[in-house]
Amino acid sequence: MHTSVLVAGASLAGLRAAEQLRAAGWTGPVTVIGAEPHMPYNRPPLSKEALAGKASFESLAFRPRASVADVHWRLGTPLTAADLDRRTVELADGARLSYDALVVATGTRPRRLRCPGPLAGRHTVRTVDDARALQRELTRPGAHVVVVGGGFIGCEVAATALALGAASVTVVDPLPLPMVGPLGPLLAGALLKRHERRGVRFALGAGVAGFEGDERVTGVALADGTVLAADVVVEAVGSVANTEWLDGNGLDLSDGVLTDGQLRVGGRAEVVAVGDVARFPNARYDDVPRRVEHWSMPADTARHAARVLAGQLSGTGAELEPFSPLPTFWSDQHDFRLQSFGAPSLGLGDVRVLDGDPDGDVLVGYHREERLVGVVGLGGAEVAARVARFRAELTQRVRPLRSSLS
Ligand SMILES: Cc1cc2nc3c(=O)[nH]c(=O)nc-3n(C[C@H](O)[C@H](O)[C@H](O)COP(=O)(O)OP(=O)(O)OC[C@H]3O[C@@H](n4cnc5c(N)ncnc54)[C@H](O)[C@@H]3O)c2cc1C
Known part of the structure; x- marks a missing residue:
């Protein structure tokens, strides 16, 4: 029997893992197992261009590289269990597969609000099917939309809903500012102003107590007693890692899969x-250890993990240098962009304007122990190039910070 690699999860990280295994010299069998019936596709446009109707949902499919033409895709059937001692997995259709090496790439799903009230009219955005269903509702004229959660996806969906012609869009969040957790108050305040100027309303500082309506949602009741009229609700309140299929193997699955x-x-x-x-x-x-939910991370993690596995499978692997990627993300909202390099959330205690003005285009630096650990730009599309100029400074040294300051 051939030595085989099994990749669990058929999205960006699963695809990149297969590609990087080939790039690392692994020529043996690779099988990718996916819960969704679709080949891997790009998720960021699901809250932006594709939701807005500016890109078709079909155009989001990734074009796999020629190097993975012989990879076997087993789609539409989730893994339900794994026995890591026996090196086997089970699928929902009852199949049991064995492997020599396993890549865990099962991503996350949206966290749901557990409040009383009807489910109809309430949406999340993770899959292409989610986005299609939401788009059908947002393109009905005159919808009153409530977005619960002022994070990345919530802010993006709010901007898109307004562009699609919603009568009103209100973002609800118990925190005092949108995206204040990852960005801190300086940029979050600037972001709030930009959204408000473009017509998005905010109900901040109070969480959701329940949903109104009989068969379908008609309103969102907040903990402070306010009730917001709603034809469509989008729940964008974070994510939960898909790890249940790994239960029973003694792993730390408290927030995703813990790795070394x-x-x-x-x-x-x-x-x-x-x-x-x-x-x-x-x-x-x-x-x-932290989870990092940025688009760049599947490629970075897959490149490193594939080298680790290819070395292990061929018996030639020497210990690699520790994994030390430079995280990066972007977020497009209305006519502006947020672009980040590094880890701003590690430097929230020391935030300085590096260039510009928070009311216009601005670059903000995040520092820890006097070291620049992240730069975020807010402005027009060209802000990405301006932030990228700090890349060298952000990557020049790999000098660990004191872990006690996490
Ligand atoms: C709406 C949206 C907008 C985004 N916008 C941005 C952006 O602007 N910028 C940015 O940097 N990042 C953005 N991201 C984040 C980025 O898309 C993710 O970081 C990336 O998709 C992660 O890829 P992944 O393959 O690790 O996980 P996922 O994309 O979650 O894929 C995991 C796959 O595994 C499958 N799976 C789960 N459980 C099982 C199982 N038991 N068996 C088999 N298969 C299983 C899932 O169905 C899924 O297909 C956005 C994400 C979303 C949802």
């Missing part, structure tokens, strides 16, 4: 985790 500094899982040389589901220490900063 080489992305290995549970001390096993033949199991790695990649993408949104992986909780790994980044040697660039400290030894605290």
Whole structure:
């Protein structure tokens, strides 16, 4: 029997893992198993261009590289269990497969609000099917839309809903500012003003107590007693890692799959985790494991994990340098962009304007122990190039910060 690699999860991280295994020299069989019936596709446009109707949902499919033409895709059937000692997995259709190496790439799903009230009219945005269903509702003229959650996806969906002609869009969040957790008050305040100037309303400082309506949602009741009329509700309140299928293997699954500094899982040389589901220490900063839900991370984690596995499978692997990626993300909202390099959330205690003005285009630096750990730009499309100029400074040293300051 051939030595085989099984990739669990057929999205960006699963695809990149297959591609990077080939790039790392692994020529043996690779099978990718996915819960969704679709080949891997790009998620960021689901809250932006595709939701707005500016790009077709069909155009979001990734074009796999020629190197993965012989990879076997088993789609539409989730994994339900794994026995890491026996190196086997089970699928929802009853199939049991064995592997020599396993890549965990099962990503996340939206967290749901557990408040009383009807479900109809309430949406989340993670899959292409979610976005199609939401688009049908947002394109009905005159909808009153309430977005619960002022994070990245909530802010993006709010902007898109307004562009699609909603009569009103209100973002609800118990925190005092949108995106204040990852960005801090300086940029979050600037963001709030920009959204308000373009017509988005905010109900901040109070959480959701329940949903009104009999068969379908007609309103959102807040903890402070306010009731917001709503034809459509979007719940954008964070994510939950898809790890249940790994239960019973003694792993730390408290927030995603805990890995070591080489992305290995549970001390096993033949199991790695990649993408949104992986909780790994980044040697660039400290030894605290964290999940990083940015589009760039599937490629970065897959490149490193594939080298680890290819070395293990061929028996030639030397210990690699610890994984130390430079995180990066962008977010398009209305006619402006947020672009980030580094880890701003690690430097929230020391935030300085590097260039510009929060009321216009601005670059903000995040520092820890006097070291620049992240830069975020807010402005027009050209802000990405301006932030990228700090890349060299953000990558020049891999000097761990004190982990006690996480
Ligand atoms: C609406 C939206 C907008 C975004 N916008 C941005 C952006 O502007 N900028 C940015 O940097 N990032 C953005 N992101 C984040 C980025 O898309 C993610 O970081 C990326 O998709 C993570 O890829 P992944 O493969 O790790 O996980 P996922 O994309 O979650 O894929 C995991 C796959 O595994 C499958 N799966 C789950 N459980 C099982 C199982 N038991 N068996 C088999 N398969 C399973 C899932 O169905 C899914 O297909 C956005 C995400 C969303 C949802």
